[in-house]
Amino acid sequence: xxxxxxxxxxxxxxxxxxxxxxxxxxxxxxxxxxxxxxxxxxxxxxxxxxxxxxxxxxxxxxxxxxxxxxxxxxxxxxxxxxxxxxxxxxxxxxxxxxxxxxxxxxxxxxxxxxxxxxxxx
Numbered sequence: 001x002x003x004x005x006x007x008x009x010x011x012x013x014x015x016x017x018x019x020x021x022x023x024x025x026x027x028x029x030x031x032x033x034x035x036x037x038x039x040x041x042x043x044x045x046x047x048x049x050x051x052x053x054x055x056x057x058x059x060x061x062x063x064x065x066x067x068x069x070x071x072x073x074x075x076x077x078x079x080x081x082x083x084x085x086x087x088x089x090x091x092x093x094x095x096x097x098x099x100x101x102x103x104x105x106x107x108x109x110x111x112x113x114x115x116x117x118x119x120x121x
Contacts, residue, residue: 004042004045004046004049005045005049008031008046008049008050008051011031012031015029015031030053031051031053032053032054032055032076032078033046033051033053033054033055034054034055034056034057034078035054035055035056035065036055036056036057036058036061036079037061040065040068040069043065043069043073044069047069047073051073052073052074053073053074053075053076053094054073054074054075054076055075055076055077055078055097056075056076056077056078056079057077057078057079057080058079059077059081059082059085059088059089062075062077062089062092062093063088063089063092066092074094075092075093075094076093076094076095076096076097077089077093077095077096077097077098078097078098079098080098080100081096081098081099081104083103083104083107086104086107086108086111087111090108090111090112090115091111091115096108
């Protein structure tokens, strides 16, 4: 199996080729590394290779990684999110890719607005 650096380089080359073939700027495309189930060492190695955005889909696993990493990469929540867990991640992530109900959307919106208000104080 190839190392993380080599795999990232291969993926980045494919992104550049695909972007150019579609007349897009490769810099407009962000590589999101799904770090689900991966140990901190591999995430740190990926960060050292230039990756800045990671996707997680388990709240507890995400929180453990978020607490342990510095500097903090950008995080995206990519899995099914339970409404009772929104409050734990809302101020730590840049996006949620899966919203499967109006109720979940409303809770996310409430948490986001609450966070904005607290930053204005």
